[in-house]
Amino acid sequence: MQAGSLLARHLGCRRGDRWLFNGVDIALASGEALHLAAPNGAGKSSLMRILAGLLPASTLDGPLPQIEWTGAVGLLDERHGLDMGQPLGEALAFWARLDGPVPQDALAALGLTPLLDVPVRYLSTGQKKRAALARLIGQNAPNWLLDEPLNGLDVDACALVEDIIYEHCAAGGTCIIASHQPLSLPDLRRMDLAEYAL
Amino acid sequence: MSRALWAILRRDVLLLLRGGASGGGTMLPILFFLAVAVIFPFAVGPDPKLLARVGGGVIWVAALLAAILPLDRLVEPDREAGLFDQWALRGIAEEWVIAIRMTAHWLSFAPALMLAALPAAGLLGLDGRLTGLIELGLLAGTPGLAAVGVMVAAMTAGLKGGAALAGLLVIPLCVPILIFGAGALAIGGESGLALTAAASLVLLALTPFAGAAALRAGR
Numbered sequence: 368m369q370a371g372s373l374l375a376r377h378l379g380c381r382r383g384d385r386w387l388f389n390g391v392d393i394a395l396a397s398g399e400a401l402h403l404a405a406p407n408g409a410g411k412s413s414l415m416r417i418l419a420g421l422l423p424a425s426t427l428d429g430p431l432p433q434i435e436w437t438g439a440v441g442l443l444d445e446r447h448g449l450d451m452g453q454p455l456g457e458a459l460a461f462w463a464r465l466d467g468p469v470p471q472d473a474l475a476a477l478g479l480t481p482l483l484d485v486p487v488r489y490l491s492t493g494q495k496k497r498a499a500l501a502r503l504i505g506q507n508a509p510n511w512l513l514d515e516p517l518n519g520l521d522v523d524a525c526a527l528v529e530d531i532i533y534e535h536c537a538a539g540g541t542c543i544i545a546s547h548q549p550l551s552l553p554d555l556r557r558m559d560l561a562e563y564a565l
Numbered sequence: 566m567s568r569a570l571w572a573i574l575r576r577d578v579l580l581l582l583r584g585g586a587s588g589g590g591t592m593l594p595i596l597f598f599l600a601v602a603v604i605f606p607f608a609v610g611p612d613p614k615l616l617a618r619v620g621g622g623v624i625w626v627a628a629l630l631a632a633i634l635p636l637d638r639l640v641e642p643d644r645e646a647g648l649f650d651q652w653a654l655r656g657i658a659e660e661w662v663i664a665i666r667m668t669a670h671w672l673s674f675a676p677a678l679m680l681a682a683l684p685a686a687g688l689l690g691l692d693g694r695l696t697g698l699i700e701l702g703l704l705a706g707t708p709g710l711a712a713v714g715v716m717v718a719a720m721t722a723g724l725k726g727g728a729a730l731a732g733l734l735v736i737p738l739c740v741p742i743l744i745f746g747a748g749a750l751a752i753g754g755e756s757g758l759a760l761t762a763a764a765s766l767v768l769l770a771l772t773p774f775a776g777a778a779a780l781r782a783g784r
Contacts, residue, residue, distance in 0.1 A: 421784050446647025464572040
């Protein structure tokens, strides 16, 4: 995996007539992780989608928004990106054709190996989350955007996600985690989006 | 890049043929199409002259209705599951994604529909020349029907009651294809077929851009 980095400046977000935040600057070097915290409705998910390039960034006044990534970007949000009607194995195999396969040990660590024959729509919320994580790992992107990655996961799986994030950053990746829950990761930076609210 | 596009096309075709999570697949619209052809003579009576005159139009209307059936699973399930987001993250343009979806939709219903049109024409007592014209017309018109279907499905994805609205929106957009396609039967000439194909081509060219804009606006 190549090293990742992010330089984002002057990001603002408007939903309808309402400004959620403005003037957000984020700089992440290879190996760094950022915990994005904010109360509900502050625009965490919107910021993640802006950073992913799925929503346009706006700015209230001043310089134009700017987002520069080094390397590909992977996104994990409440939409798992897997075909509901397919067995999990086939749904992951589709992404493997695009991105490359998910390593077997990652599948085993996430507890997905016995579920490969089960259609995705029968998986529980937590199992779908873990399946989406497997997809993200298979993508092999150096930059991760994780929107509420711990939602629906049990205590063991939460610890596992923290390990996965740690290893990803140790390999030179970057990671932004939007989460209500506390994360125990070394050198985790923290940003409160509420400070940028309008 | 092209490897990714092939992988998406393969997936789309298989999924539309099998019907995905919501079931259905290709069989349902085709059986519906045949059912319309079967019940029509019950409704208007078995007069062979009458059936021969209106039978071609009936097949066209039935084909249009059959093309509307799978609309709600053309775009919405993948939007809901976040697949369009994931493709965008990998730098695959929405225009490509919609063009592929359009191709897959055509592949999943048009060949089967043209095959089913043969027994339907037999049931309505149409002669060989008319059946040939219907087949040629369907070949020219179904790409346009597929294009309109995908475009409208992309526009209504995520809306409450989107499926019903999509059905309503598709019908007026398909009117040119229906007029020229069914009209070719009445005048028995190639000009109608050519205009059907022209209407199809316009829709085919428009849909990737309109559909992609709809996907982006719906984020």
